[in-house]
Amino acid sequence: DQQVKQNSPSLSVQEGRISILNCDYTNSMFDYFLWYKKYPAEGPTFLISISSIKDKNEDGRFTVFLNKSAKHLSLHIVPSQPGDSAVYFCAAAARRNTDKLIFGTGTRLQVFP
């Protein structure tokens, strides 16, 4: 049973436009959320995170939004660049109970010129 779901396996966006990647979760105990980026033949690398006490966190071109009532988060990339082409994983954790992250299945983003 997937507790963290990324329903779009792929997304294609033109350079300079906004990329929006979505993630849904089912476990109401999750209180910390992260996005990781993965290039081919490399391990995932941390991108941005958000705690459940916030509804938005911004880092340069990357912004994560959290809607706790909908159990939904999204990653916005503005403007998108070809170097952003990668697989993006959403992850969640219930920090009070455990040290482990639960990952989604990933969304492959392609940014074309």
Add this chain to the structure above:
Amino acid sequence: DAGVIQSPRHEVTEMGQEVTLRCKPISGHDYLFWYRQTMMRGLELLIYFNNNVPIDDSGMPEDRFSAKMPNASFSTLKIQPSEPRDSAVYFCASSLNKMGTDTQYFGPGTRLTVL
């Protein structure tokens, strides 16, 4: 620091053979995680250690899988006997302290193919 080191990078073996994957975490990191990546299930946590002690192995698929961490700088994931459905990319990750105050650093992965 060189980051998390995994070996081998690629492994091709035949069904029934024993496979051992190796990981060297970042020095000083207290946590070590083993993940498996497949198209259908994404990144699945198999097991994690804290200070060399296994904390949660609920993600280990079955008894054919075992993991050890004999010291702070080395861990192994063993599959015996291997089966074609074990084919996947296996990642090792480490983190400095309790997750939430730090992030996990992943190795480059081992691509396992079981024929």
